[in-house]
Amino acid sequence: MTASGQSLPDPLPDAASLRLSVAPMMDWTDTHCRVFHRLLAPHARLYTEMVHANAVIHGDRARLLALDPVEHPVALQLGGSEPELLAQAAAIGAAHGFDEVNLNCGCPSDRVQAGRFGACLMREPALVADSVAAMIAALADAPGPVPVTVKCRLGVDDDHDYGRFRAFVDTIADAGCRTFVVHARNAWLQGLSPKENREVPPLRYDWAWRLKRERPDLAVIVNGGIADADEATAHLERTDGAMLGRAAYHDPYLLHRLDVAWFGGVLQSRGELLRALRPYVEAQLARGMALKHITRHVLGLFNGQPGGRRFRQVLSEGAHRPGAGWNVVERALAATESGRRAAA
Structure with a gap:
């Protein structure tokens, strides 16, 4: 009532x-x-x-x-x-x-x-x-x-x-x-x-x-x-x-x-979560969607983490290029890993 x-x-x-x-x-x-x-x-x-x-x-x-x-x-x-x-x-x-x-x-x-x-x-x-x-x-x-x-x-x-x-x-x-x-x-x-x-x-x-x-x-x-x-x-x-x-x-x-x-559930790493997005990204790319329209939403994933700035930089610059594909995301993740190792 x-x-x-x-x-x-x-x-x-x-x-x-x-x-x-x-x-x-x-x-x-x-x-x-x-x-x-x-x-x-x-x-x-x-x-x-x-x-x-x-x-x-x-x-x-x-x-x-x-x-x-x-x-x-x-x-x-x-x-x-x-x-x-x-x-x-x-x-x-x-x-x-x-x-x-x-x-x-x-x-x-x-x-x-x-x-x-x-x-x-x-x-x-x-x-x-x-x-x-x-x-x-x-x-x-x-x-x-x-x-x-x-x-x-x-x-x-x-x-x-x-x-x-x-x-x-x-x-x-x-x-x-x-x-x-x-x-x-x-x-x-x-x-x-x-x-x-x-x-x-x-x-x-x-x-x-x-x-x-x-x-x-x-x-x-x-x-x-x-x-x-x-x-x-x-x-x-x-x-x-x-x-x-x-x-x-x-x-x-x-x-x-x-x-x-x-x-409940298992805490996954940021990289694991992002890679789980790959099938969706590639399906969208196959339909003609530009990578930048998807990856702009993931730029904060490594917010406050070592290598996070490098992740945003590589992804932002690479996703805007014509024909950009999933390899840009992998490069951003690799750059982030390098940054984390350097900070360790």
């Missing part, structure tokens, strides 16, 4: 599937990135970049909704504010095989503000509720259960009232949403760039913790500023999961370490 006493239509997802996830990140979490992250973290929940509902309906779906079977479970994140269009886009996403549809209520970019979606929706809970209800209805006939979830901020600009934040969540929960990813910062719609909005507004994890405590029937995942394994693990004591963003992208081996620590 929600705070207003209304019944929720669907059971909560399996708790383990919410424990670890990788945030949707524009220009980063494309299908190549997600395939790599799946190798690192077999149990993590992955998310697409935000795609506007209009783009899903009218755009190049083969590119925008590219999805490799190994990515599951993977969620499609939608942007938009028109319930009918969001419902149509959600149905298209489910038909393409996505396991979840997530509504973005947290992006603060100028483009989002001009289009009245993203973080702007924090001030329009009734519209978000209508959108969520329409999406849930559109997915009722999906082949399998495809939950509708919401990713939000704590508020916008000078909204510093926890009660307002909780009321926003309750309104959307009454429409049927059971899972909330909480980026534990406000979004400042004026005066800050999107990058600054990820760093300047203060983090208030206690709001997400309190929400879970007061609404135990909802799944609450914490996002924002989680930089290492200890921080991520600490959130599991108070919420249902931790969503990593830039930390997972810039230091992807962190994902592997967390997956092994939280779900």
